Amino acid sequence: MNSLYILVVWAIVWIFGYYVYARWVDRKVYKADPKRTTPAKMYMDGVDFMPAPKTVLFGFQLNSIAGAAPIIGPIVALQWGWLPALLWLAFGVFFIGWLHDYSSAMVSMRNDGDTFGAISYKLISPRARGILLTFIYFYLLLIAAAFGHVITKGLVGNPSLPFPMLVVVGVALLVGQLIYKTKVDILWTTIIAIILIFAGIWAGNYIHIKTSYTVMLIAVLIFGYVSAILPVWRFIQPYNYSSVYVVYFGIIAGVIGIIIGHKPLTLPAFTGWSIKIGPLWPMLFVTIACGCISGWHSLVSSTATSRQLANELDARPVAGGAMFAEFTIATIALIVCAVSFSGKAEYLQALKNPVGIFTLGLGNAITTLGFPASFAKSVSGAMILILALTIVNLVFRFMKVATVELLGDKIGIAKNAHVATIVALIFAFVLVKTGTWLYIWVLFGGANQLMAGLALLLVTLWLLSKGKNYKIAMIPMFFMYATTIAALIYISQKLLRLLFTGKVTGTKIIGNIIGWGAGILLVIIALILAYDGYIAFKKYKAMKAEEVSEE
């Protein structure tokens, strides 16, 4: 089948999802009102609460939600064939993904811009907030481990990539210096940064850096340490700023390349109901998270975006629109990888390095535009590594803050930023070195989807408490909850079975135990919150019944 047909599916999902279903939910369920004062206007402080134009916020939201996960998820899920992956992406984003992001922003907006922690305290129970924060810490640890491996493997597997990444890091430090210290005009700074980064990518083809996996992993963790310790203006912000242009180039060139190349899909449409990772249900649904439905987005929507929306009608294009845009990135990843291999065996062989698969796929698409193959592949590799590193620098920084906040009062030394960061780095190092990446990825996906289930639980309760059609969120919530818990239980028992049958040896035993423990912990947390949610549901249901009988 020609890859352009997938773009047709993508367009149908966009048009009907965004312009029909999303519009209906916005107008009929939430009844978005342009006259209602939003928290951004009501509590405007010029900092946290500040109205911003919807186009700016759309870019901000997309930049905040889109990392490497919408690319890697579909690449891994191709093991079941491109059809199940495409169907889950299409139906997932249509019925759940955009609704989750949009509702997170709307519910937060209607609750004075409160974060989900505060809303769960109000709507579910006081302990829900604490549980949610603990959950988020482990969730971030899994993200750090999953992406730590992806980056390391990508750098080790392609010796032409470490040099460009060093250049990107150097340019980030330079950009910080130029903007904030030397006060150079941002236009000139941008031009210098773009020239240096693309020159670095080109030079990477001639300057190869080869080293072992462990050394590279330590280098990646040093990157995490630097980004957690240095002031945000010095490194993280300039890094995100200067690297956006590589991502821009990769996406635009990739889309044009797919359309011009319109190659046939070479991987099978469907390979079977059960593969090495596990059965299609539930495992496929946690393998592809971002690009379809992701709990991470609820954090972005409820902590930052909801406080900047100037008009309730902007929530659909900003939060919903950004989700559909991320779906586009996932679709591109799916296409470029499904056309790049001669068959399933070659793809499975390459799967050990997902960055390599994307580099090959997007590189081929960009080559269609006339760029040299070596340069096109380096740009593609740099793009995915940049996206993954964006997540890593945010994760370690947040883990540092979480350690200081949660343990600082009980353990004095935990207040030290260096100690808090190093603890997070050691956890990530141990998990990457001892765990099996495929299972870590699935656990991360499970945690991510569980976060989405929790967000949908909050949305359901809020809709119920306001007498609105709560079923639009409740049905996806049940699906996400059941799927994620099933996936976590499946993966935990599999890790345990591998342990007891002696199929894992050496340090992998530690990784299996950690993975099993994380899986079980997430299930317990999910069940506690589900129980509290059920009690809250009954309470709101009874309140509604009382109101009706009084009338």
Next chain:
Amino acid sequence: MSEMSEKEKSIFKKAVSFFKDFTYGMATHGMARHALKTRSSMEHLFILITMGDMLGVPILPPYYSMRLLPFVVPQITTWKRRMLRERELMESMY
């Protein structure tokens, strides 16, 4: 014909404006917010030191607070709201 070209111009302008705003949102909005946050925390610290009495935290003798009061009046409402607002750990992410 000229009406058509005006229409085209308007579409082009809108497209350029969208691209500019979108790029700003993708690349720079986060930076701008962070710069504002840094400035505001400095200012709020200053107001806390000088006007702490308003929140029951007397730091500076009232004489000096009263002398400084006219300069901080425009910010008092937002300062109080930000100081007393309950904060979540998650807020440190974005």
